[in-house]
Amino acid sequence: MPTNVIMPQLGESVMEGTLSKWLKQEGERVNEFEPLMEVNTDKVDTEIPAPASGILLKWLVTEGTTVKAGTVLAIIGQASDGASLDTSTPAPVAAPTPPPAPSAKRDLGFISPVVAKMADEHKLDLQLIPGTGQGGRITKRDVLDYLEKMTVGVAPAPVALPAPVPAPTPAPTPTPIAQSPTRSVQSSILSSSATEDSFIPVVGMRKSIAEHMVKSEHTAPHVTTVMEADLSRVLTHLDAHKEQFARDGVTLTLTAYFVSATVAALKAVPIVNSQWADDKIILKREVNMGMAVALDEGLIVPVIKNADGKSLLGLAREINDLAKRARAKALKPDEVSGGTFTITNHGVSGSLVATPIINQPQTGILGVGIMQKRVVVINDAIAIRPMAYISLTFDHRILDGAVADKFLMTVKKALESWA
Amino acid sequence: MPELTLVDAIHQALDEELARDERVILLGQDIGARGGVFRATQGLLEKYGEKRVIDSPLAEASLVGVAIGAALAGQRPVCEIQFADALQAAFNQIVNEATRISYRSAGEWSVPLVIRAPYGGGVSGGLYHSQSVESFFAHVPGLKVVIPSNPRDAKGLLKSAVRDPGPVLFLEPKKGYRTIKGDVPEGDFTVPIGPARISRAGQQISVMAYGLMHHYCLQAAEALASENIDAEVIDLRTLYPIDQETILASVRKTGRALIVHEDNLTLGYGAEVAALIAQEAFSNLDAPIHRLAAPDVPAMPFGQAEQDWFMLNPEKIAAAIRELANY
Numbered sequence: 001m002p003t004n005v006i007m008p009q010l011g012e013s014v015m016e017g018t019l020s021k022w023l024k025q026e027g028e029r030v031n032e033f034e035p036l037m038e039v040n041t042d043k044v045d046t047e048i049p050a051p052a053s054g055i056l057l058k059w060l061v062t063e064g065t066t067v068k069a070g071t072v073l074a075i076i077g078q079a080s081d082g083a084s085l086d087t088s089t090p091a092p093v094a095a096p097t098p099p100p101a102p103s104a105k106r107d108l109g110f111i112s113p114v115v116a117k118m119a120d121e122h123k124l125d126l127q128l129i130p131g132t133g134q135g136g137r138i139t140k141r142d143v144l145d146y147l148e149k150m151t152v153g154v155a156p157a158p159v160a161l162p163a164p165v166p167a168p169t170p171a172p173t174p175t176p177i178a179q180s181p182t183r184s185v186q187s188s189i190l191s192s193s194a195t196e197d198s199f200i201p202v203v204g205m206r207k208s209i210a211e212h213m214v215k216s217e218h219t220a221p222h223v224t225t226v227m228e229a230d231l232s233r234v235l236t237h238l239d240a241h242k243e244q245f246a247r248d249g250v251t252l253t254l255t256a257y258f259v260s261a262t263v264a265a266l267k268a269v270p271i272v273n274s275q276w277a278d279d280k281i282i283l284k285r286e287v288n289m290g291m292a293v294a295l296d297e298g299l300i301v302p303v304i305k306n307a308d309g310k311s312l313l314g315l316a317r318e319i320n321d322l323a324k325r326a327r328a329k330a331l332k333p334d335e336v337s338g339g340t341f342t343i344t345n346h347g348v349s350g351s352l353v354a355t356p357i358i359n360q361p362q363t364g365i366l367g368v369g370i371m372q373k374r375v376v377v378i379n380d381a382i383a384i385r386p387m388a389y390i391s392l393t394f395d396h397r398i399l400d401g402a403v404a405d406k407f408l409m410t411v412k413k414a415l416e417s418w419a
Numbered sequence: 420m421p422e423l424t425l426v427d428a429i430h431q432a433l434d435e436e437l438a439r440d441e442r443v444i445l446l447g448q449d450i451g452a453r454g455g456v457f458r459a460t461q462g463l464l465e466k467y468g469e470k471r472v473i474d475s476p477l478a479e480a481s482l483v484g485v486a487i488g489a490a491l492a493g494q495r496p497v498c499e500i501q502f503a504d505a506l507q508a509a510f511n512q513i514v515n516e517a518t519r520i521s522y523r524s525a526g527e528w529s530v531p532l533v534i535r536a537p538y539g540g541g542v543s544g545g546l547y548h549s550q551s552v553e554s555f556f557a558h559v560p561g562l563k564v565v566i567p568s569n570p571r572d573a574k575g576l577l578k579s580a581v582r583d584p585g586p587v588l589f590l591e592p593k594k595g596y597r598t599i600k601g602d603v604p605e606g607d608f609t610v611p612i613g614p615a616r617i618s619r620a621g622q623q624i625s626v627m628a629y630g631l632m633h634h635y636c637l638q639a640a641e642a643l644a645s646e647n648i649d650a651e652v653i654d655l656r657t658l659y660p661i662d663q664e665t666i667l668a669s670v671r672k673t674g675r676a677l678i679v680h681e682d683n684l685t686l687g688y689g690a691e692v693a694a695l696i697a698q699e700a701f702s703n704l705d706a707p708i709h710r711l712a713a714p715d716v717p718a719m720p721f722g723q724a725e726q727d728w729f730m731l732n733p734e735k736i737a738a739a740i741r742e743l744a745n746y
Contacts, residue, residue: 112704112705112706113701113703113705114702114704114705115705116702133745133746139705140674140705
């Protein structure tokens with residue numbers, strides 16, 4: 001009996017996901033719980049394990065396709081389930097739809113009366129129709145979509161059409177690219193661009209980042225204030241405690257100090273730990289610190305929950321863990337939500353000063369630039385100190401410059417007076 | 420077109436019918452000097468006099484009985500029962516007498532009688548002032564049952580009811596009396612008894628309701644449009660006789676049906692609509708037929724929290740539509 005691989009619901013509010021990569025080829029043997037594919041949602045990227053052992057008989061969804069939770073993604077079974085399965089010549093994966101014809105019989109689930117009737121009327125093989133209903137069942141709309149695509153697919157390509165009427169003017173020959181009518185928008189983009197251009201589908205994390213950035217810029221009037229912090233005392237402390245932390249299995253980094261100093265500032269100036277709600281400003285009781293982590297394909301912000309209740313050791317340990325799992329795509333949806341403030345350490349890639357975009361619905365975001373030894377004047381003497389620019393980008397609806405500066409000054413003082 | 424509340428539209432229909440046909444008389448408790456418990460007859464006593472706007476004693480059976488007699492004697496009586504809950508007191512007169520006289524006399528006699536009654540909850544009316552009683556009466560052949568959901572239909576349907584040769588039970592959603600507003604054409608027009616109305620065209624799911632629930636279903640459907648759920652909403656308007664054609668045509672198109680009513684679930688009006696669809700449109704169905712209704716408890720509770728639990732609202736309806744659309 002073949003087993004359907006179903007797109008799981010990856011979080012309470014996560015209704016769809018994009019299949020980013022197949023980790024197993026068709027015809028390949030898989031063991032239960034072995035990673036089968038990578039899926040990304042607007043919150044996290046994750047691997048989907050095989051629900052059963054057997055042979056991956058068929059992919060029903062191609063890479064880059066976004067599907068609803070509950071959609072059947074693949075079929076796992078025994079070789080006998082797909083007697084005619086030809087693994088030696090896998091069909092090249094082309095357009096995302098329609099899916100390749102599965103030669104293995106999948107469990108279709110409940111067939112509603114109207115689907116049965118339409119299949120009969122149009123002589124359809126329901127095995128060929130992807131289901132998007134509950135548990136992957138085929139809905140009336142799925143059949144209608146399939147019929148529409150069939151009609152488009154059967155239509156002769158434009159190049160094969162003899163001109164029915166002589167063209168009054170010598171019109172340019174029709175474009176030889178056979179595009180289905182439903183793709184006309186895409187084809188016009190394609191034909192208007194240089195042929196060397198390639199396209200990256202905007203899905204998953206990229207799409208989510210794009211939407212959030214635009215929304216934030218349109219929502220909050222952003223203002224940025226910048227100060228400079230002397231990190232001498234922080235570095236002294238770091239050097240003195242690095243080994244002690246390592247004995248506890250924790251790598252102590254500057255980030256832990258920035259988080260700790262920021263938490264102290266949020267406590268001192270609580271209006272920064274807040275949210276705009278049109279007729280009121282919500283002061284957040286919890287201090288949940290978001291921490292931007294750069295990934296190859298984008299950016300993710302895991303959240304240190306209740307950061308105000310944690311020691312430097314506790315913060316460092318959690319930062320280690322969240323950053324590691326962020327890069328391994330092993331964060332849970334709840335670990336990337338609920339933040340009340342965010343820190344972005346843009347200095348890691350060499351940036352001196354940046355004006356980041358606020359992570360909605362928060363009020364501010366702290367940017368930390370690269371630490372450099374700089375010449376500074378102290379008590380009218382020239383000194384060399386490890387300096388970093390720290391910036392606060394804030395929502396001017398909630399904060400004014402003086403309050404924002406008070407907050408940033410508290411961060412600066414906490415770092416400079418570290419003991 | 421002026422915007423009126425539901426109760427103002429009913430007042431206007433009564434006023435215009437009294438003016439149009441001198442056989443039209445109104446009977447009911449407190450409808451005269453008091454203007455009716457919901458003010459549907461305010462000012463009509465002064466305008467048409469106590470021979471045509473008649474205050475009756477607190478006795479629903481005799482009120483309807485007298486009206487039946489007046490109808491047989493050539494009048495066009497319109498009874499107001501203060502709350503639909505009290506219709507049970509007149510059940511015998513309505514069911515055993517008014518609806519059967521034409522049948523019993525092989526059409527020789529008829530009872531052109533309208534019984535108006537506010538029904539439904541959501542106004543903290545408790546057990547005796549909140550009931551939805553339509554299913555008791557929609558079961559009786561010979562009695563037309565009409566429930567408007569908006570001011571325009573209220574005026575047009577009430578005028579049709581007054582002019583109908585047989586008895587019509589006209590139930591008015593009391594919570595909507597002043598909360599539901601809409602444009603109403605001035606002057607004389609009628610809305611025929613019988614046809615349902617597609618109030619919102621859609622492709623994905625057919626949502627059927629009447630009265631206040633129809634008002635809520637429209638709100639739910641509009642809210643769900645942002646989720647790409649394209650619901651068709653049907654205002655049934657006349658419960659008996661039922662408009663089979665409109666219901667079946669819609670379900671044959673969408674393949675999914677949800678029936679919503681404020682009355683409790685078991686043997687409620689939704690059961691009849693569901694049975695009709697199951698029998699006549701089975702091969703067009705893409706999902707089980709759903710009903711959303713009040714729980715099967717004896718009556719509307721009085722406490723606010725319990726009343727909220729009992730009553731449907733646009734959010735509960737939206738959740739049911741969403742669930743069925745995702746089936």
